[in-house]
Amino acid sequence: MFNGPYKFLFPGLLAVYSFINIKVLDGDRLYQADLPLDKLFYIIFILCYAVWFVNAFIEKYNTSIKIKIQPLLLQFGFSIIGVFFISLSSILITEAALGEPFSYSFQNLLLTSGFAFRINLFLNCINAILYFSKRYKEKAVEAEKLHSLNVEAQLVSLNSQINPHFFFNNLSTLSSLIHEDPKLADEYLQKLSTIYRHILSTRDKELIPLKEELAFLDNYISLLSIRFQKSLKFSKNISSECKDLLLPPSVLQLLVENVVKHNYFTEKEPLTVTITSDCEQIKIHNKKQKKDVVEYSSGIGLQNISERYSFLDKKIVIIDEKEYFQISLPLIHEDSNSRRRATYAE
Numbered sequence: 001m002f003n004g005p006y007k008f009l010f011p012g013l014l015a016v017y018s019f020i021n022i023k024v025l026d027g028d029r030l031y032q033a034d035l036p037l038d039k040l041f042y043i044i045f046i047l048c049y050a051v052w053f054v055n056a057f058i059e060k061y062n063t064s065i066k067i068k069i070q071p072l073l074l075q076f077g078f079s080i081i082g083v084f085f086i087s088l089s090s091i092l093i094t095e096a097a098l099g100e101p102f103s104y105s106f107q108n109l110l111l112t113s114g115f116a117f118r119i120n121l122f123l124n125c126i127n128a129i130l131y132f133s134k135r136y137k138e139k140a141v142e143a144e145k146l147h148s149l150n151v152e153a154q155l156v157s158l159n160s161q162i163n164p165h166f167f168f169n170n171l172s173t174l175s176s177l178i179h180e181d182p183k184l185a186d187e188y189l190q191k192l193s194t195i196y197r198h199i200l201s202t203r204d205k206e207l208i209p210l211k212e213e214l215a216f217l218d219n220y221i222s223l224l225s226i227r228f229q230k231s232l233k234f235s236k237n238i239s240s241e242c243k244d245l246l247l248p249p250s251v252l253q254l255l256v257e258n259v260v261k262h263n264y265f266t267e268k269e270p271l272t273v274t275i276t277s278d279c280e281q282i283k284i285h286n287k288k289q290k291k292d293v294v295e296y297s298s299g300i301g302l303q304n305i306s307e308r309y310s311f312l313d314k315k316i317v318i319i320d321e322k323e324y325f326q327i328s329l330p331l332i333h334e335d336s337n338s339r340r341r342a343t344y345a346e
Contacts, residue, residue, distance in 0.1 A: 011052040014119065015045040047090060047112075051119050054082035055127070072131060076124045083120045087113040167196065173227055184226055191223045202249035207312075207332055210282070211243035217252045217275075224260065231265045233272045242279040245331040248308045254301045255284045255327055263289045277331065281317075285326040305329070 058078045090112050170192055177185035198216050202208055214236075221234055256273060263286065265271035274285040302318075309316050309330065317328040 011048045012045070014052075014123075015041075015048040018044050018048065018115070018119065043090060043094065044115075047086065047116055048119060050086045050090075051079075051083055051116055052123065054086065055079050055120070055123060058082070059127075072124070072128050075127070079120050079124060080117070083116045084113065087116045090116075170223070177227065188223065188226050191219060191226070195219050195223060199250060205249055207246040208249045209243065210238070210245050210247060210277070210331065213247060213249065213252055214238065214243070216250070217256065220253045220256065224256075228260075228265065229267065231267050231270050232260070233270050234275065235272055236275045238275065238277045238282070239279060242277045242282075242331065245279065245333060247282070247329060247331055248305070248312075251305050251308070251329060252282070252284065254305060255329075258301045259284070259286050259325075262291060264291045265289060279331065281328045281330050283326055283328045285324060287324050288322070302327075 314330040319326040
């Protein structure tokens with residue numbers, strides 16, 4: 001504080017306040033005898049600046065003193081010594097300049113020292129408030145940075161879950177197709193490699209554009225159509241105005257995979273998955289045709305999506321009714337994502 005941008009202004013304002021205070025309050029004196037107003041103001045003015053710049057000198061060299069004491073205590077301790085010498089010097093200079101009745105006396109020294117000590121105590125209290133306020137803000141910034149790093153680490157961990165989860169399920173499908181239809185298995189493998197390249201390219205991304213995710217989903221749907229033919233159908237209604245909005249990578253694919261896992265469908269009883277968007281959220285809706293025996297599920301899919309959205313301060317909405325199942329995913333606007341990143345970076 002003492003070496004800040006207001007180091008010449010603040011002690012001057014304090015001197016004016018102290019001068020008015022001494023003249024207004026009865027019994028608050030600087031000397032036993034009354035001083036002329038101009039002389040009194042000069043002395044108060046010099047005392048305030050002297051106390052300020054003694055503290056400024058101590059603050060400047062405080063960090064170089066290798067003593068394990070709280071810096072504020074060290075500052076205040078040295079400032080008391082400095083203030084005593086300022087008070088003594090003030091009495092001697094006043095005596096030399098004005099003479100009687102302003103000569104040195106113990107009573108005058110006590111009055112001047114009391115005034116200087118009050119000024120010093122006030123300034124050090126303000127300095128302590130500013131010091132702890134600054135430390136609090138620094139700790140808050142450090143905590144936010146640590147939280148940000150922790151979130152990023154967890155996001156990487158969550159994204160890494162998708163790859164083995166997705167790859168394992170599709171290798172199982174490929175294994176079955178190799179025995180049933182080798183030609184179809186080759187086509188399936190080609191599409192699978194294209195999809196997997198996309199997963200690898202987005203694994204370290206927190207968000208991707210909706211249009212990119214939809215293109216990835218189309219490839220995944222074509223992969224499903226190889227196996228399930230006409231028994232699995234998709235209906236999409238996505239406005240072109242929404243396609244530049246953002247969402248976590250592979251979330252739509254995970255949701256479609258979840259639908260396939262938990263429902264039965266045949267050519268006679270096909271299953272239709274409907275995907276719609278209103279530029280605030282994207283919805284995946286399907287009629288329930290639950291399997292009697294659901295294949296093993298680790299639960300990674302929905303949990304992964306929910307946790308990734310929680311890091312974005314968003315929530316997914318799940319509607320699980322008797323006749324249908326629907327999940328709504330928030331779409332992220334670029335400006336809100338930028339503000340969130342800026343908060344972490346500060």
